[in-house]
Amino acid sequence: MFRAATVRIRVPATSANLGPGYDSFGLALALHDEVVVRVGEDGLDLDVAGEGADELRRDDRHLVVKAMNRAFDRLGGRPRGIEVRCLNRIPQGRGLGSSAAAIVAGLTAAKAVTVGGDERLDPESTLALATELEGHPDNVAAALFGGFTVAWIDGDAVRAFAEPPHRGIAAVACIPPTQIRTSKARRAIPDQVSHADATANTARAAAFVEAITRRPDLLFAATEDFLHQQYRREVMPRSLALVDRLRAAGVAAVVSGAGPTVLALCDDLTATALASGTFAVAPPRGWQVSRLEPDLGGVQVLPL
Numbered sequence: 001m002f003r004a005a006t007v008r009i010r011v012p013a014t015s016a017n018l019g020p021g022y023d024s025f026g027l028a029l030a031l032h033d034e035v036v037v038r039v040g041e042d043g044l045d046l047d048v049a050g051e052g053a054d055e056l057r058r059d060d061r062h063l064v065v066k067a068m069n070r071a072f073d074r075l076g077g078r079p080r081g082i083e084v085r086c087l088n089r090i091p092q093g094r095g096l097g098s099s100a101a102a103i104v105a106g107l108t109a110a111k112a113v114t115v116g117g118d119e120r121l122d123p124e125s126t127l128a129l130a131t132e133l134e135g136h137p138d139n140v141a142a143a144l145f146g147g148f149t150v151a152w153i154d155g156d157a158v159r160a161f162a163e164p165p166h167r168g169i170a171a172v173a174c175i176p177p178t179q180i181r182t183s184k185a186r187r188a189i190p191d192q193v194s195h196a197d198a199t200a201n202t203a204r205a206a207a208f209v210e211a212i213t214r215r216p217d218l219l220f221a222a223t224e225d226f227l228h229q230q231y232r233r234e235v236m237p238r239s240l241a242l243v244d245r246l247r248a249a250g251v252a253a254v255v256s257g258a259g260p261t262v263l264a265l266c267d268d269l270t271a272t273a274l275a276s277g278t279f280a281v282a283p284p285r286g287w288q289v290s291r292l293e294p295d296l297g298g299v300q301v302l303p304l
Contacts, residue, residue, distance in 0.1 A: 172289060
């Protein structure tokens with residue numbers, strides 16, 4: 001049974017990996033996509049505005065619709081018709097979790113228009129289904145729960161916990177005009193790394209949890225990565241060059257997700273200087289620089 005009411009879903013952008021937390025760390029950011037959904041009479045009525053509007057599909061292969069249908073199937077059946085309106089603010093293919101946002105928005109919308117949807121598809125089951133669709137849990141966990149998240153796959157289950165970042169940490173996204181496919185970025189990473197690199201990365205990842213929640217003074221050391229960033233230099237040379245320049249200036253800069261966006265985690269003064277263009281290091285011409293506050297709430301079902 002479906003509700004007749006129209007529902008509005010708001011879902012945050014996310015940055016994953018955050019240096020050493022490959023496929024496990026995520027951070028929700030206050031840049032939001034919105035999806036408005038209503039059960040209709042027959043078929044799919046889909047409209048998309050904002051980021052990617054000229055490129056994204058208008059059929060059931062659109063990721064929001066695909067996620068909704070997957071959730072409907074788990075909940076016992078699809079409605080005869082559905083009306084979907086997407087307003088995209090998260091840049092597509094830039095490493096800010098646009099696909100995770102679409103998946104989480106679709107799953108949440110399907111639950112919201114289904115009577116008993118939240119009870120029948122609880123947060124743990126929603127996380128597992130989102131991970132199944134996305135392929136890895138880092139971005140979807142942050143989009144679902146907000147804040148800083150650690151997620152991992154445990155046999156057939158997906159686990160995650162969320163913590164609020166330290167209030168003294170600001171995030172600045174340096175967003176290039178070009179996209180990169182996640183699959184291309186992932187292919188650049190080798191199947192094996194040395195024991196020394198694995199050991200070093202384990203220490204940094206452990207330190208990062210302390211750094212982002214309680215000890216911002218540890219962020220620079222804790223964002224050093226040994227698993228993925230250097231291997232991606234060939235496919236996103238300008239992003240890694242910016243990471244190098246920012247880190248040389250003492251800023252805890254990382255590749256955001258699969259890139260090519262660069263995320264700087266810093267104090268308020270540095271964030272203000274970066275966002276205003278007065279910092280000693282600046283991104284290449286044509287890049288967008290945005291200060292993005294952490295989003296602590298994750299996906300929300302809001303009144304119209």
